[in-house]
Amino acid sequence: MKRGGSDEAKRRAGEAAADAVDDGQVVGLGTGSTAAHAIRALGRTVDSGLDVEGIATSYQSRELAREVGIPLTTLDDATPDVAIDGADQVADGDLIKGGGAAHAREKLVDAAADRFLVVADESKLADRLSAPVPVEVLPDAREPVAASIRDLGGDPELRAAERKDGPVVTDNGNLVLDCDFEAIDDPAGLATDLSALPGVLEHGLFVGLADAIYVGSDEDATVREQ
Numbered sequence: 001m002k003r004g005g006s007d008e009a010k011r012r013a014g015e016a017a018a019d020a021v022d023d024g025q026v027v028g029l030g031t032g033s034t035a036a037h038a039i040r041a042l043g044r045t046v047d048s049g050l051d052v053e054g055i056a057t058s059y060q061s062r063e064l065a066r067e068v069g070i071p072l073t074t075l076d077d078a079t080p081d082v083a084i085d086g087a088d089q090v091a092d093g094d095l096i097k098g099g100g101a102a103h104a105r106e107k108l109v110d111a112a113a114d115r116f117l118v119v120a121d122e123s124k125l126a127d128r129l130s131a132p133v134p135v136e137v138l139p140d141a142r143e144p145v146a147a148s149i150r151d152l153g154g155d156p157e158l159r160a161a162e163r164k165d166g167p168v169v170t171d172n173g174n175l176v177l178d179c180d181f182e183a184i185d186d187p188a189g190l191a192t193d194l195s196a197l198p199g200v201l202e203h204g205l206f207v208g209l210a211d212a213i214y215v216g217s218d219e220d221a222t223v224r225e226q
């Protein structure tokens with residue numbers, strides 16, 4: 001799916017982060033159009049002899065990794081040295097993710113990595129997080145979780161599929177509520193509240209996880225260490 005700024009800006013961010021991967025490392029492979037550039041760049045370095053293994057965060061990243069020849073492993077067998085992943089919004093180093101409904105596995109892999117590199121074009125940068133927060137819920141939990149989200153001040157909307165009738169079903173077989181909290185004053189507090197709701201598998205607030213943000217523009221890519 002295409003979201004955010006220009007493909008050129010995404011490519012610069014993705015390739016700059018892929019350049020930071022060292023020989024012999026295990027790499028968490030994020031999901032989305034920006035992370036895809038990093039995966040393709042890693043595939044080219046594998047072709048030229050770099051010895052890396054990937055851990056996929058979604059069906060999409062697994063298939064792309066296979067296509068470009070990155071050997072895959074799992075969290076059962078390896079710990080990622082580094083993870084490279086996109087974001088829907090970035091503010092003060094905190095993120096909203098899950099525009100592609102992959103945030104549950106992404107958070108698992110990104111949090112497990114020794115270093116988590118975010119790749120984003122400039123359109124993703126904000127002063128405060130304010131995009132709707134994707135919340136993955138067990139199908140039976142849709143209504144109770146939606147009611148709790150309203151109590152927390154959010155406006156939940158079941159994500160509809162685009163080329164299928166009915167809702168988006170995640171790689172894990174669950175549903176997604178996109179929850180609009182408008183400007184989020186306390187991302188850490190909201191993250192804790194959302195995680196505490198029964199039936200919530202994972203939400204798209206990534207607070208205090210990023211180690212560096214690679215920001216791409218049409219001209220270059222810059223790195224902001226966190």
Ligand SMILES: O=C[C@H](O)[C@H](O)[C@H](O)COP(=O)(O)O
Binds near residue numbers: 002033035087102103
């Ligand atoms: O579920 C999807 C992920 O969190 C993506 O990393 C995020 O939506 C950013 O995607 P993109 O790079 O396509 O804007």
